Amino acid sequence: MKFYKINKGLYEPHVASMKIIHQNNARCGCRETNKDVVFVSTKWNIGDYIGAIRCRLGRFRDSYSIQPGLYAVGIPDSKSDVFISANYKLSFNILRKSLAGINAWILVLDTKGVNVWCAAGKGTFGTEELTKRIKSCELEKIVTHRRIIVPQFGAVGVSAHEVAMRSGFRVVYGPLRAKDIREYLKRDYKATEEMRTVRFGFTDRLILVPMELIPAIKKSFFPLVLILALSGLTSEGILFAKIAQVGIPVVVMLCAGIFSGAAITPMLLPFIPLRSFALKGYFSGLIAVLVVYTVWGSFFLGKTFLVLFSFVGVPAFSSYLALQFTGSTTITNMSGVEKEIKISLPFFFISAVIAAGLFAGHLFMEW
Amino acid sequence: MKYLKNVATLQYKSEWCIGCGRCEEVCPHRVFRMEGTKAILIDRDRCMECYACARNCAVHAIEVRSGVGCAAAIIKSRFGIESKECSCSIENTNRGCC
Numbered sequence: 001m002k003f004y005k006i007n008k009g010l011y012e013p014h015v016a017s018m019k020i021i022h023q024n025n026a027r028c029g030c031r032e033t034n035k036d037v038v039f040v041s042t043k044w045n046i047g048d049y050i051g052a053i054r055c056r057l058g059r060f061r062d063s064y065s066i067q068p069g070l071y072a073v074g075i076p077d078s079k080s081d082v083f084i085s086a087n088y089k090l091s092f093n094i095l096r097k098s099l100a101g102i103n104a105w106i107l108v109l110d111t112k113g114v115n116v117w118c119a120a121g122k123g124t125f126g127t128e129e130l131t132k133r134i135k136s137c138e139l140e141k142i143v144t145h146r147r148i149i150v151p152q153f154g155a156v157g158v159s160a161h162e163v164a165m166r167s168g169f170r171v172v173y174g175p176l177r178a179k180d181i182r183e184y185l186k187r188d189y190k191a192t193e194e195m196r197t198v199r200f201g202f203t204d205r206l207i208l209v210p211m212e213l214i215p216a217i218k219k220s221f222f223p224l225v226l227i228l229a230l231s232g233l234t235s236e237g238i239l240f241a242k243i244a245q246v247g248i249p250v251v252v253m254l255c256a257g258i259f260s261g262a263a264i265t266p267m268l269l270p271f272i273p274l275r276s277f278a279l280k281g282y283f284s285g286l287i288a289v290l291v292v293y294t295v296w297g298s299f300f301l302g303k304t305f306l307v308l309f310s311f312v313g314v315p316a317f318s319s320y321l322a323l324q325f326t327g328s329t330t331i332t333n334m335s336g337v338e339k340e341i342k343i344s345l346p347f348f349f350i351s352a353v354i355a356a357g358l359f360a361g362h363l364f365m366e367w
Numbered sequence: 368m369k370y371l372k373n374v375a376t377l378q379y380k381s382e383w384c385i386g387c388g389r390c391e392e393v394c395p396h397r398v399f400r401m402e403g404t405k406a407i408l409i410d411r412d413r414c415m416e417c418y419a420c421a422r423n424c425a426v427h428a429i430e431v432r433s434g435v436g437c438a439a440a441i442i443k444s445r446f447g448i449e450s451k452e453c454s455c456s457i458e459n460t461n462r463g464c465c
Contacts, residue, residue, distance in 0.1 A: 121417070121433075155393035155419035173392050191392075198395035200368055270368045327437030330395065333416035334434045334441075336371040341441055 038071045042100040048093050055090050057210050064089045065113030070137040071096075074103030078144045081185070083174070084130065084154065086111040086119050095151075098178035102185070105142060109133050117330075120157030127159045127166075134167045149174045149189070152196060198330045205266050208328050212262040216321055220258060224251050231363060246366045249299050249306060250359065253292060257314040260288035261321025266328075277332070278344040281322020285315030305362035313355030320348050375414040376432040381405055383428035390429060393419040 044052075054060040068087045073096055074080075082105045085092050092108060099106075109129045111119035119125035134140075134148070150158055152173045160171035175184050175195035184191050231247025232238040261281045265272060272280040289310050293300060300307055323340060326332040377398070386404035391397075396413040399406045399420060418433035 152393060152395065153419075155423055156417045157422070159422050160389060161423070161425040176395060193397065196392070196395065197397055275369060275371050323438045327439060331368050331415060332370050333375050333414060335374040335376050335416060335432060337438055338441060339371060339374055341438060341445070345442065345445070 036069065038067075038069065040071055040073060040096055040106075042073050042096050042098075042102075044093060044097055052090055052093070056207050058214065061088070061090070063113065066092055066108060068108045068110035068133065070139075070142070071106040071108055072104070073099045073106065074101070076103040076105050078142065080104050080143065082107055082139065082143060082148045083181075084109065084148055084150045086114065086116045086125050088113050088115045088119075091115045094178045095181075098181045102182070105139075107133055107137060107139065107148070116151050117153040117156070120154050123157050125154050126157035127162045130158055130163055131166045134169060140168060146170055147172055147189075151178075152176045152191075200269075200329060200331055202267065205269055208325075209263050209266050212266055212321070212325055212328070213258070216258050216262040216324075220254065224254060227251060227254075227359070231366075233363070234367075242366075246363065249296075249303075250309065250362070252296070253289065253310045253314050254317065256288040256292050257285050257317040258321065260284040260314075261318035262324075264288070265318070265322040266325050276340055277326050278319045278323045278340050281319035282315045284322070285318025286311075288318065289314050303362065303365070305358050305365055309355055309358035309362055312351055312358060316348055316351035316355070319344065369412060370415075372412050375411050375416060376430075377408070377411050377414045377416070377420075378430040379406070379408045380428045381407070383426050385426055387425065389423040389425075390420040393423050395419070 051060075051064060055064060065087050066089050071092075080103045083095060083099070085095050085106050085108050087108050087110055092106070095106065109119075109125055110133070111124045111129070114122070114124060116125050130150075139148075140146075146169050148163075148169045148171055150160075150171050150173055152175060155173055158171065160173075163169060163171050172189050173191075174181060175191045176198055177195070180191070180195045184195060227250055228243050228247040229238060231250065232240060232243035234242060261284070265277070265281045265284045268284070269280065272283055274280055274283065292310075300310075323337075323344060326337045326340070379399075384405045386401070386406070388401050388406070390399040390406050391401045395417065396410075396415060398409055398411070398414050400409050401407075414431065416431050416433055418431055421427075421429040421431050421433070
C-alpha cells in the first residue's frame with residue numbers, strides 16, 4: 001500500500017483546504033496494492049465552514065467537489081469499516097467530521113460533484129458507479145471483511161442485491177444523518193426508527209430558503225425595474241416623482257408576494273392550512289397583501305385598479321413560487337406535484353393576464 | 368408533515384415478499400414494516416416515490432413511478448422545453464434548479 005502526500009497541483013483547489021495527513025510505512029495488514037489512498041482529518045478548518053455556508057447561498061456548490069477514489073480517516077486496517085460517499089465536498093466533509101476518533105475507509109464515488117440524494121435520484125450514486133469504484137480501488141484487497149456502509153438516501157440509486165452479486169460486497173444501509181453513525185456502529189449496524197426517518201423541520205426548511213428567495217429575486221429584478229419605468233411614464237418622459245407615486249406600491253406588493261411565496265411559505269410550511277403547496281402559497285400571499293394594506297393602507301385609497309391588481313396578482317404569484325419549493329422537499333412526490341401543476345398552471349396564466357390588464361388600468365388611471 | 372392524499376403510485380404484492388427486510392431498511396418515511404417474514408405497507412400517502420424500496424426489492428414485489436418531483440422541470444416539459452429530467456442532468460452544464 002502506498003500512501004501519498006497530496007500536492008496542491010494534483011488536485012482541485014478545494015481539496016487543499018482539507019488537512020491531509022501523510023502516513024509513512026503504516027502497517028495495516030492489507031495485501032499489496034498500488035492504489036492511492038488520501039488520508040484526511042476529521043476536523044473542519046475555517047474554509048470548510050465557509051464552504052458549507054456558501055453551498056446554501058448560490059452556485060458555489062456547483063463546483064464544490066473532490067476526486068473520487070479511496071480515502072481514509074484515522075489509521076484504518078483490513079478490518080476497518082468502509083463508508084461510501086458522494087464526491088460533493090459538503091457530503092464528504094459532513095461524513096468525515098462524524099467519524100472523529102474512528103478508523104475507517106471512505107470510498108468516494110464519482111457523482112459529478114452532486115450530493116447523495118440528488119445523485120441517487122439521477123442514478124450517478126448508483127449500482128453501476130459503486131461496483132465500478134469498488135473494483136477500480138481494489139477494495140477486496142484493502143479489507144478482509146465484505147461489508148460496505150451506504151448512506152440510506154443512497155438506496156434510491158443503489159440496488160443492494162445487485163451490488164452483492166457483482167462486487168462480492170454486502171451493502172448495509174447506514175442512518176440518514178451522519179451524526180447517527182457513531183451510535184449506529186455501537187448498535188452493530190442496526191439503526192433505530194428515528195435514525196431511518198427523514199425529518200423536515202424548521203431548520204431543514206430554513207437553510208433551503210436562500211436558494212428559493214435569491215433566484216426569485218434575481219429573476220424578478222428586471223421585470224420590476226420595467227414596471228417602475230412604465231409607471232413613471234408621462235408625456236414629458238419618465239418622472240421619478242411619478243414612479244414613487246404610481247410604481248412603488250406595485251413593486252412593494254410584488255415583493256411581498258415574492259417573500260411570502262419563496263420565504264414565508266417554506267419556513268412556516270406545516271402551519272399553513274391545506275396540503276397543496278400551491279394553495280399554501282396562495283393563502284400566505286393573501287395574508288401578505290392584507291398585511292401590506294394594514295401597514296400602508298392610506299397609499300391605496302381610491303386606487304381601485306391597484307387594489308384589484310394586488311388581490312388578483314400577488315397571491316397567484318406567491319402560489320407559483322411556493323410550488324417551486326416542491327422540488328426541494330423530502331415530503332412531496334412526483335404524482336402529487338404533477339396533479340398540482342395540472343390544476344394550477346392554467347390558473348397562474350389567467351391570473352397573470354388579468355393582473356397585467358389591471359396594472360395597465362392602474363397606469364391609465366394615473367396618467 | 369403530510370402531502371396530498373391518494374396520489375402515490377406505490378404498489379406492493381405481499382404474496383411475493385421473501386422477508387429480506389430491505390424495504391423497511393431503506394424507506395425514509397417508514398412506509399414498510401416487517402412483521403415476521405413479511406413486509407406490510409403501513410401508509411401509502413407517506414410515500415414520496417423515491418424508488419428506494421422498489422430498487423432494493425430483489426423479487427420486484429414493489430412498484431412505484433419514479434421521477435423528479437421538481438415543479439420547474441415538470442412545467443418546462445409541458446411546454447416542450449426540456450425532457451422531463453431535472454435540468455441538472457449530467458449532460459446539462461447550465462445547472463438551473465438543483
